[in-house]
Amino acid sequence: MSAIQHISDEVGCYINCIQSSSLTWVILMLIALAIFLFIAYLFVSNPDHRITIFASGQVLIISAVWLSFTTMTCNSMFFIDIYLIYTLLTLGIMIFLPRVFDRYLIRHLNAAPITELIGWTQQFVNNLVKGTRVFYFDSAIPKAFAAGRSIFLSVGLLEMLNDDELRAVLAHESWHIMHNKKTHWLKQLSLMTFTTTGIMKPELEQMADRYAASITGRGALDSARLKLFPEDQSTLNP
Amino acid sequence: MVKIDRINLSNEGYTKFFSPIESQIMETLWDMGDMTTSQITENTNIPLSSVAGTLDRLVKAGYVDRDVQNVKGRVRYMYMPTSSRGDVACDITNRVLDSLVDCFGELAVENFSKYKSKI
Numbered sequence: 001m002s003a004i005q006h007i008s009d010e011v012g013c014y015i016n017c018i019q020s021s022s023l024t025w026v027i028l029m030l031i032a033l034a035i036f037l038f039i040a041y042l043f044v045s046n047p048d049h050r051i052t053i054f055a056s057g058q059v060l061i062i063s064a065v066w067l068s069f070t071t072m073t074c075n076s077m078f079f080i081d082i083y084l085i086y087t088l089l090t091l092g093i094m095i096f097l098p099r100v101f102d103r104y105l106i107r108h109l110n111a112a113p114i115t116e117l118i119g120w121t122q123q124f125v126n127n128l129v130k131g132t133r134v135f136y137f138d139s140a141i142p143k144a145f146a147a148g149r150s151i152f153l154s155v156g157l158l159e160m161l162n163d164d165e166l167r168a169v170l171a172h173e174s175w176h177i178m179h180n181k182k183t184h185w186l187k188q189l190s191l192m193t194f195t196t197t198g199i200m201k202p203e204l205e206q207m208a209d210r211y212a213a214s215i216t217g218r219g220a221l222d223s224a225r226l227k228l229f230p231e232d233q234s235t236l237n238p
Numbered sequence: 239m240v241k242i243d244r245i246n247l248s249n250e251g252y253t254k255f256f257s258p259i260e261s262q263i264m265e266t267l268w269d270m271g272d273m274t275t276s277q278i279t280e281n282t283n284i285p286l287s288s289v290a291g292t293l294d295r296l297v298k299a300g301y302v303d304r305d306v307q308n309v310k311g312r313v314r315y316m317y318m319p320t321s322s323r324g325d326v327a328c329d330i331t332n333r334v335l336d337s338l339v340d341c342f343g344e345l346a347v348e349n350f351s352k353y354k355s356k357i
């Protein structure tokens with residue numbers, strides 16, 4: 001039997017199983033509900049609601065897929081095995097990677113604890129989110145980002161910002177650390193539904209900015225933004 | 239950065255060997271000595287967005303050295319050239335001559351000796 005014949009037999013069996021299952025209407029309802037949520041997502045502007053709606057839609061899709069699996073009794077379930085392996089693999093990577101990624105960055109960037117340079121920044125971050133370490137690294141290009149439980153700032157960023165603006169950036173990055181786990185689950189959902197993992201990024205950035213503004217005031221955040229992204233104020237950045 | 243394959247003989251001055259921004263930064267540092275990042279942007283009139291990456295590259299290539307300082311709570315870089323104009327000229331000359339001798343051997347050396355009488 002040729003490979004193509006084999007694949008079409010397998011897919012045919014899947015369709016047969018779903019059609020003959022008593023759960024067909026449940027699966028169809030889940031898919032319809034998910035489509036409804038994805039449409040609603042397009043019309044909502046609040047970032048929290050957008051994330052909730054989109055993630056719920058993804059969960060419904062995954063439930064529908066999982067429910068379909070349980071109804072199947074085909075001999076060869078090659079595609080399903082591949083999908084299961086893919087899910088487990090990405091899940092493993094998503095859990096494992098954040099634990100080692102900041103350690104990799106510390107070595108790669110030759111980063112040093114910021115307490116060697118300006119002590120108050122570490123104290124400020126600890127008041128917002130416990131157990132987070134702040135590092136600086138040697139580059140004139142202004143950059144700030146969070147990874148694992150660490151915040152990284154370039155010397156160029158420290159040169160450029162005044163204390164209030166620096167507080168705003170630190171609060172923004174602290175928000176990312178506080179919501180690390182949730183962000184990872186959003187990424188996992190995206191991987192499982194084959195949507196891009198960056199799809200929720202603008203919403204997450206908006207929420208991090210809103211948190212930063214609540215800590216330091218909108219003025220400090222806006223002037224930090226203006227210094228970091230003078231060419232484009234509309235795009236949100238890490 | 240000074241690389242044989244990037245030497246452009248039709249350019250003026252040090253832009254034969256450096257990019258225009260690189261050479262402007264190097265000239266400023268040679269003329270005025272140690273400088274902070276903001277002094278470099280003021281003196282060269284090049285925006286920070288272009289200067290920052292170039293400074294990182296010049297440091298990596300070893301033409302410029304920098305210290306991180308904290309002066310009254312303000313963090314800043316202090317830049318200094320690692321070698322003089324003359325040293326860089328010497329370095330470039332050696333690299334160009336090396337490549338010419340590699341390529342033309344005896345013939346290249348015979349031609350260099352003509353220049354001694356010219357100078």
Ligand SMILES: [Zn+2]
Pocket residue numbers: 172173176205208237238
């Ligand atoms: Zn961010």
